Amino acid sequence: MERRKKTVYQLDTPYSAVSWPSVALEDQETILELLCNLLVPLGQYRSEYVELSKGKRDKKRKRKATTAQSESIAPPPAPELKSYVDVGIVTVTRHLQELASQAQAKITSSDDKSTTQDAAHRSYSAIFVDRSELPNVLNGHLPQAVAIASKAHPEQIPIRLVGFSKSCGERLSESLGIPRVSCIGIRQGAPDSKALVEFTTKHVPIIEIQWMEEAKKAEYKATSINTIETFVGTKKQHSHGLPGQQ
Known part of the structure; x- marks a missing residue:
């Protein structure tokens, strides 16, 4: 029939x-190695001076006992790099939205110009995503968001977006001293980031x-x-x- x-x-x-930029596997490995080396000081500081939370009851029990000790022995300030690193898909997406919205108004006053030099207002040099850890529905918006944020600031080098095709969440978590990491944004001017930024800029294409x-x-x-x-x-x-x- x-x-x-x-x-x-x-x-x-x-x-x-809008698709993800294509990055060769060997270049991904080099970028991951440079990224982890950059983040290691943050993980070391966190392991030595940041006490992990064990719940509200534990905090209340230790509060009085540690008050005098904390006043006499204050931890050293966090590495400068900390203010240049954003962790998490929500945090990175929110800053990309802020960068895109800044194109609606030109900064003309000298006060505003000095403000833009602060790390909190800087654009990203690059964003790194472990694509094996997140479903596409959660990170599929990033290529378009990165392209729009870059277009909003044509005077700056376009943001590079690196999607690691192999799982690297454990290495990133170990470097940062955080249980789970799948997305990291490095802001422009981050200390000791020159090698990472230069290699990434050279080997990762701009998003069109x-x-x-x-x-x-x-x-x-x-x-x-x-x-x-x-x-x-x-x-x-x-x-x-x-x-x-x-």
């Missing part, structure tokens, strides 16, 4: 999707966002309609006998 064909239509956007350039032309774009030829499924044969009869 010849199977009947049918045509199925699917609607799609007329603009192309084609639909943004097309949208600027203000030209009508028709909805893309994909036509797919498929076969009609065969109907199941139903028995007209009484229940239990074969």
